[in-house]
Amino acid sequence: MSTAVAVVLFFGVTAYALFAGADFGAGFWDLIAGGAETGARPRALVDHSIGPVWEANHVWLIFTLVVLWTGFSSAFQSIMLTLFVPLTLAALGIVLRGSSFAFRKSVFTTRARRFAGALFATSSILVPFCMGAVAGAIASGRVPAGGEAGDWWSSWTGPTSVLGGVLAVAACAYLASTYLVADAIRLDEPDMVDYFRSRALVAAVGAGAIAFAGIFILRSDARYLYDGLASRALPVVIFSALCGLASLWLTFTRRHRLARPLAIGAVAAVVVAWGVAQWPYLLPQTLKVSHGAAPDPTLWSILIVFAAAAVLILPSLALLYYLDQRSALTGDTAE
Amino acid sequence: MLLAVDPVPWARSQMAFTLAAHIILVPLGVAWAFMALIANWRAIKRDDADALLLAQRWSKYMAVTFAVGAVTGTVLTFEFGLLWPTFMGRFGAAFGIPFAIEGLFFFAEAIFIAIYIYGWKRMQPWPHFWTLVPIIISGIGGTVSVVAANAWMNDPGGFTLNSSGQVTNVKPLNVIFTSAMPYQALHMVLAAYLVGGFLIASVYAAGMLRGRRDRYHRLGFIIPFTVAAIAAPLQMIVGDQLARYVYNNEPAKFAAIELVPTTGSDVPETLLGHLNSNGTVTGGIKIPGLASWLSDPSTGESTVVQGRNAFPTSSEPTVREVNVVHLAWDVMVGLGTVLTLLSAWFGASWLFRRRMPQSKLFLWLAAASGIASIVALEAGWVVTEVGRQPWIVVNYLKVENAATTNGGVWITFCAISAIYLAVGTTLLLVMRHMSKRWRGAAELDESEVPYGPRPEHEKVLAP
Numbered sequence: 128m129s130t131a132v133a134v135v136l137f138f139g140v141t142a143y144a145l146f147a148g149a150d151f152g153a154g155f156w157d158l159i160a161g162g163a164e165t166g167a168r169p170r171a172l173v174d175h176s177i178g179p180v181w182e183a184n185h186v187w188l189i190f191t192l193v194v195l196w197t198g199f200s201s202a203f204q205s206i207m208l209t210l211f212v213p214l215t216l217a218a219l220g221i222v223l224r225g226s227s228f229a230f231r232k233s234v235f236t237t238r239a240r241r242f243a244g245a246l247f248a249t250s251s252i253l254v255p256f257c258m259g260a261v262a263g264a265i266a267s268g269r270v271p272a273g274g275e276a277g278d279w280w281s282s283w284t285g286p287t288s289v290l291g292g293v294l295a296v297a298a299c300a301y302l303a304s305t306y307l308v309a310d311a312i313r314l315d316e317p318d319m320v321d322y323f324r325s326r327a328l329v330a331a332v333g334a335g336a337i338a339f340a341g342i343f344i345l346r347s348d349a350r351y352l353y354d355g356l357a358s359r360a361l362p363v364v365i366f367s368a369l370c371g372l373a374s375l376w377l378t379f380t381r382r383h384r385l386a387r388p389l390a391i392g393a394v395a396a397v398v399v400a401w402g403v404a405q406w407p408y409l410l411p412q413t414l415k416v417s418h419g420a421a422p423d424p425t426l427w428s429i430l431i432v433f434a435a436a437a438v439l440i441l442p443s444l445a446l447l448y449y450l451d452q453r454s455a456l457t458g459d460t461a462e
Numbered sequence: 463m464l465l466a467v468d469p470v471p472w473a474r475s476q477m478a479f480t481l482a483a484h485i486i487l488v489p490l491g492v493a494w495a496f497m498a499l500i501a502n503w504r505a506i507k508r509d510d511a512d513a514l515l516l517a518q519r520w521s522k523y524m525a526v527t528f529a530v531g532a533v534t535g536t537v538l539t540f541e542f543g544l545l546w547p548t549f550m551g552r553f554g555a556a557f558g559i560p561f562a563i564e565g566l567f568f569f570a571e572a573i574f575i576a577i578y579i580y581g582w583k584r585m586q587p588w589p590h591f592w593t594l595v596p597i598i599i600s601g602i603g604g605t606v607s608v609v610a611a612n613a614w615m616n617d618p619g620g621f622t623l624n625s626s627g628q629v630t631n632v633k634p635l636n637v638i639f640t641s642a643m644p645y646q647a648l649h650m651v652l653a654a655y656l657v658g659g660f661l662i663a664s665v666y667a668a669g670m671l672r673g674r675r676d677r678y679h680r681l682g683f684i685i686p687f688t689v690a691a692i693a694a695p696l697q698m699i700v701g702d703q704l705a706r707y708v709y710n711n712e713p714a715k716f717a718a719i720e721l722v723p724t725t726g727s728d729v730p731e732t733l734l735g736h737l738n739s740n741g742t743v744t745g746g747i748k749i750p751g752l753a754s755w756l757s758d759p760s761t762g763e764s765t766v767v768q769g770r771n772a773f774p775t776s777s778e779p780t781v782r783e784v785n786v787v788h789l790a791w792d793v794m795v796g797l798g799t800v801l802t803l804l805s806a807w808f809g810a811s812w813l814f815r816r817r818m819p820q821s822k823l824f825l826w827l828a829a830a831s832g833i834a835s836i837v838a839l840e841a842g843w844v845v846t847e848v849g850r851q852p853w854i855v856v857n858y859l860k861v862e863n864a865a866t867t868n869g870g871v872w873i874t875f876c877a878i879s880a881i882y883l884a885v886g887t888t889l890l891l892v893m894r895h896m897s898k899r900w901r902g903a904a905e906l907d908e909s910e911v912p913y914g915p916r917p918e919h920e921k922v923l924a925p
Contacts, residue, residue: 185532186569189539193565196543196550197558200629204551207543211868218540219877225533226885229526229912230892274551276867421555421632428634432562436569443573443596450580 128427129420132198133409135433137402139194143187144398145302145391147255148295150184152303154224154251155296156326157244169307170244172319176310185225198429199419201274202409209270209277210261217257220250252296259295263288266405267349272413286348290341297337298394301330305374305390308383324378331375331390335368338397351411355404363403367396466869473545473865476875478847480537483882485843486836487531491571492601492651493658494524495578497686499594506587512678516685519900520662521579522911523893528575529912530889535568537878545871549854549864555629556621556637557611557855563638564607571600579911605654606647613642616712616846618855641711645704646846652697653842657835659690660801664832665897667825684818687828690835691805698802701795702756709757712856713768714778715849718787720753721746724769729753734792737784741770779851790844797838801831 157173160166196203207214227247260283264270267287271277282288304327311319345353356364374389405411409419420426498520505514543550550557574596581590614620620636621629666683709716716722721732723741731753735746751763758765770778779787804827811819818824850856854864 185536186565186572189536189568190565192539192543193558193561196554197562198555200554200558201551203543203554204547207547207550208866208868211544211866211870214540214544215874218537218544219874219881221536222533222878222881222885225536226530226888229529229533230888274548279868279870421558422630424632424634425555425559428559429562432566436566439566440569440573443570443577447573447577447580450577450584 128423129198129417132194132420132426132429133402133416135429136191136194136198137399139187139191140402141395141398143184143191144295144298145395146187147184148299148394149302149306151251151255151296152299152301153307154248155300156303156307156323158248158252163241168316168319169322172307172311172314172316172323175314176307185221188221194429198421198426199409199416200421201272202270202414202419204274205270205272205276205410205414206261206265208275209279209282210264212279213257213260213264213283217254217261220254220257223247223250224254251299255295255299256292259291259293260284260288261291262295262401263291263349265410266291266352266401267345268351268411268413270410272410272419286344287352290337290344294334294337294341294397297330297334298397301327301334302390302394304330305378305383305387308378309387312383320383324381324383327378327386328375331371331378335371335375338367338371349411351408352401352404355406356400359406360400360403363396363400367393367400370396467872469868469871470862470865472871472875474861476871476878477541477545479875479879480534480541480882481843482840483886484531484534484538485839487527487534488605489654489657489661489839490524490527491531492605492654493689494520494527494662495575495594495597495601496655497659497662497689498524498578499591499598500685500689501681502591502594506591510681512681515678516682518582519896521575521582522896525575525579525911526889526892526896528572530885532568532572533885534882544868544874545866546854546864547866549859552627552859553618553621553629553855556618556632557614559632559634559637560607560611560614564604564611567600567604567607571597571604574600601654602651605651607638609647609650610638610640610643612846613640613646614638615853615855616640616646616715616850617642618858623858642707645700645707648700649697649704649842652693652700653839656690656693656697656801657832657839659686659688659693660828660835661686661832663687663690664829667828667831671822671825671829680818683828687808687818690801690831691808694798694802694805698798701798706757709767712849714770714773715787715846716757717768717770717772718779718784718849719791719845720767721784721788722753722767722769724771725766726769727754727766728763729757729765729767731756732788735788737781737788739781777852777857779849783848783851787845787849790841790848794838794841794845797834797841801835801838804828804831 153173153176157166157170160169160173192203195206223246227243227250230243263285264277264283264287267285269277269282269285269288304323307323308320308327311317311323342353342356345356370389370393374386374393377383377386377389407415407417409416498517501513501517501520504510505517574593578590578593578597581593585593614637617640619640620633620638622631624630663683663686666679666686669679670683705716705719708719720729721735721737721743722729723737723743728751730748730750732743733747733749735748736744738744754761754763754765754767757767770784804824807819807824811817852860852862854861
């Protein structure tokens with residue numbers, strides 16, 4: 128039972144990484160697009176591509192937090208006590224990002240828009256870095272069990288946390304670039320296809336290199352995780368590497384259609400590999416999933432809500448997606 | 463940590479401030495869709511162009527306020543852990559269940575708001591109209607879920623603790639359906655419709671006072687004001703029931719509400735007034751026997767009300783907190799009464815003259831009703847939260863023991879206050895700007911609000 132809830136929890140983490148990751152990455156490209164003139168075209172594309180179901184990202188994060196505090200309360204307590212600083216920074220970044228999302232479509236002066244855009248882009252790097260650092264802190268065993276507080280600073284500034292943060296930012300940029308290439312193709316803007324294609328290649332190589340270098344960092348700093356990655360999570364690691372290489376090759380040879388799902392696969396597999404590698408621990412080597420779990424009726428409640436969400440939410444999302452793809456009705460049905 | 467300061471007062475302040483900000487957005491998220499439903503129905507059924515315009519514009523305001531509410535709600539999710547880790551660590555297994563359900567409603571609401579906004583140009587009128595219904599249901603469902611969690615804090619149940627204080631068994635249905643939950647949930651849902659109605663109507667009342675008395679403004683006033691005017695008297699009845707529930711089940715809170723130092727019968731209802739640290743009550747207007755009579759009309763003035771002397775000092779609100787609770791109570795009931803009278807005026811005018819009151823005085827009062835209802839809402843929330851002190855989970859966990867030990871909370875409090883003030887100001891400016899632009903007759907496209915469809919992509923030509 129606790130295993131099922133842990134899977135649900137990781138499902139939320141992975142969904143957040145993929146959905147929010149693509150948006151964070153778009154913010155990254157927005158930030159480094161250069162001056163007002165040179166950056167205008169890529170920014171316009173980024174603006175256009177920020178999805179209509181943006182709010183889904185919040186939901187995945189809230190979902191993950193709620194499942195964690197309900198299903199694994201004492202681990203949640205330890206994490207929140209220890210990682211107060213990066214989580215607070217992430218929350219503030221989310222406020223800034225969310226507010227600029229709320230307002231930037233409806234503020235009308237160019238200066239205000241630019242300011243909202245800058246906030247949006249900066250927090251797009253801050254949030255994934257902090258989230259990656261949090262993951263690194265947990266994975267490297269720096270969060271003590273039993274609702275205790277670890278060190279408020281060194282818990283999330285260790286090598287594994289820095290790796291996690293940098294890798295998260297790189298993976299977001301990589302994901303987003305493959306999305307942006309596809310959007311540029313759809314909008315028939317060949318030079319933007321080239322623009323984001325070259326960035327996708329750099330991001331793919333960068334993310335791959337960081338992940339590869341990470342193996343050595345983990346070997347010295349997070350031994351349990353390293354051992355897990357080298358044994359039970361090895362197939363997932365190989366899958367991720369193959370997806371990444373294939374997507375790189377396809378992008379290089381300009382076959383973009385398949386590159387995007389492969390990029391998603393590569394990033395998702397990294398997150399899943401983390402989960403599999405630290406199994407059966409929630410907090411490596413101090414708290415096992417089965418020991419940290421809530422009583423069964425609570426776990427059942429989580430699973431039932433999850434099932435209800437799958438039944439109710441997926442068709443609604445499908446309807447929204449359908450409307451997004453469908454062009455406006457002709458005639459005078461509205462307005 | 464550097465510059466470490468006792469985190470408890472700062473954690474309380476931060477939670478109070480962020481909740482106080484979020485609770486203003488709640489009525490708009492919950493009730494606005496219902497007003498839009500009425501306008502949209504009228505638009506299709508009677509081919510009413512003004513009503514259609516109202517529904518369209520309201521949906522765009524809804525999108526902006528909901529997007530901000532989603533952000534302030536996410537912050538609260540973080541804060542449960544960041545500010546109250548011990549609370550969550552010890553009771554998350556029970557307390558978390560209503561929140562899991564709330565997440566479901568929130569998800570559905572976010573999706574259907576987007577669908578409704580998309581639908582203006584992409585769906586046929588009736589199917590499009592029906593997409594408002596899930597928004598309304600999820601608004602109510604989300605409110606009930608969150609209030610269920612709060613009711614559980616006032617009246618914890620549905621779990622057993624082992625000798626070391628860990629939750630060992632949970633009965634999810636008993637966690638959700640505590641005895642306080644039905645009263646509190648209904649009270650909050652009505653409050654959302656009441657505040658949402660008065661708040662939206664007050665904007666149009668202000669417009670009418672400035673001479674914009676066309677049909678569009680009248681309709682924009684009448685729809686939300688009618689909803690609020692129906693909710694207001696119902697709220698008085700439900701509030702009265704809830705107060706009696708508190709009398710029976712949360713006597714320490716009740717003693718604070720009614721300013722009762724010592725247990726006894728024939729307890730007066732004190733309007734305003736002040737509790738002194740020596741246990742005497744000074745000032746205010748005392749209505750003899752009324753508090754006893756209201757607590758249980760069947761026994762009238764002989765009803766015994768437990769006073770503060772009936773509880774150990776360590777498990778009841780401090781004198782200062784009692785004065786806050788009592789004042790908040792008076793403000794809530796006072797404003798609720800005034801708003802109910804205003805609703806009666808509105809209702810009587812419809813009944814006898816078949817039109818809304820025309821006088822300037824009514825419009826002035828209606829224009830103030832939005833702010834007044836928000837003050838009443840905040841006051842009611844202060845009554846339940848401060849009245850529960852010193853507990854976070856009554857009889858199980860005190861606030862001071864639930865808070866984080868991080869000494870840097872004062873910094874986050876300052877940061878979040880500054881950001882929220884900026885966000886709140888921007889929200890008001892943006893909504894004002896939208897309204898001004900509409901008065902200039904330039905309609906906003908759906909793609910210009912959050913959740914809306916992507917705008918037509920304009921190619922920026924290379925320089």
